[in-house]
Amino acid sequence: MASSPPLLALALAALLALSASFVGAAKSKAIAPAPAAPEPLNVTAILLHNSTNHKTFARLLHETQVDIQINSELDDRSNTFTILAPTDDAFVNLKGGALNTLTQQDLVELVLYHILPRYYSLPMFVTASNPVRTQASGNHGTYTLNVTTDNSLRVNVSTGITQTTIADKVFDDSEQLAVYSLDKVMLPYDQFGPKPPPASPPTKGPKGEAAAAAGETSGAAELGRGMWQSLVTGAGLMAAIAGSLL
Numbered sequence: 001m002a003s004s005p006p007l008l009a010l011a012l013a014a015l016l017a018l019s020a021s022f023v024g025a026a027k028s029k030a031i032a033p034a035p036a037a038p039e040p041l042n043v044t045a046i047l048l049h050n051s052t053n054h055k056t057f058a059r060l061l062h063e064t065q066v067d068i069q070i071n072s073e074l075d076d077r078s079n080t081f082t083i084l085a086p087t088d089d090a091f092v093n094l095k096g097g098a099l100n101t102l103t104q105q106d107l108v109e110l111v112l113y114h115i116l117p118r119y120y121s122l123p124m125f126v127t128a129s130n131p132v133r134t135q136a137s138g139n140h141g142t143y144t145l146n147v148t149t150d151n152s153l154r155v156n157v158s159t160g161i162t163q164t165t166i167a168d169k170v171f172d173d174s175e176q177l178a179v180y181s182l183d184k185v186m187l188p189y190d191q192f193g194p195k196p197p198p199a200s201p202p203t204k205g206p207k208g209e210a211a212a213a214a215g216e217t218s219g220a221a222e223l224g225r226g227m228w229q230s231l232v233t234g235a236g237l238m239a240a241i242a243g244s245l246l
Contacts, residue, residue: 041071041173043177053088061111082180084186085179090184113135114182125155128147130146143188143190145157160189162187166181
């Protein structure tokens with residue numbers, strides 16, 4: 001039996017609706033926006049937005065322009081860093097004038113000393129090889145530190161001058177950058193360790209005095225020999241003149 005016109009019209013309408021849905025889905029898939037690129041990492045912004053107690057270190061990063069250097073290198077995803085950021089209280093607890101004696105270059109190296117040139121999650125510190133290099137290593141000294149961990153994965157840091165423990169995690173993207181909080185400023189041994197005493201001027205000991213006396217005697221003897229030779233030469237000359245007159 002032939003299909004009635006109303007049924008045929010309904011089937012055609014359903015087919016058109018289905019085709020339109022497929023076309024719409026294809027168009028929406030074609031114009032779907034690409035996933036947004038991750039925002040560039042900014043170390044000072046991370047410290048100020050993720051913490052209320054790292055303003056001093058954020059300021060030092062900015063004033064020394066170390067933040068510009070680190071942010072630029074973080075644009076390359078192959079570069080990774082770990083920042084050990086002292087709290088504001090850590091700077092307050094420094095001995096009075098501890099930073100006032102530092103030159104601008106010293107201050108830059110102090111800030112770089114708190115940045116490790118690779119990414120460390122807390123468990124990764126277990127396998128860290130001491131001494132651990134910092135961003136300041138190799139500039140004008142060693143500028144390394146030692147890291148140890150205990151069974152609770154607490155990370156202890158030692159500079160030879162300062163000993164402290166990582167207190168908290170401020171930021172960790174699990175790939176490129178980790179920022180941890182410290183309760184103390186890490187004072188590098190290269191800057192704050194004992195300095196060797198200045199070289200003393202040479203002093204005359206018994207040997208020195210003897211050598212000096214010998215030198216004076218030798219000089220006097222040399223002078224005496226010169227005078228004697230002059231006298232001998234003069235006497236010979238006088239004798240020759242006298243002989244010619246006779």
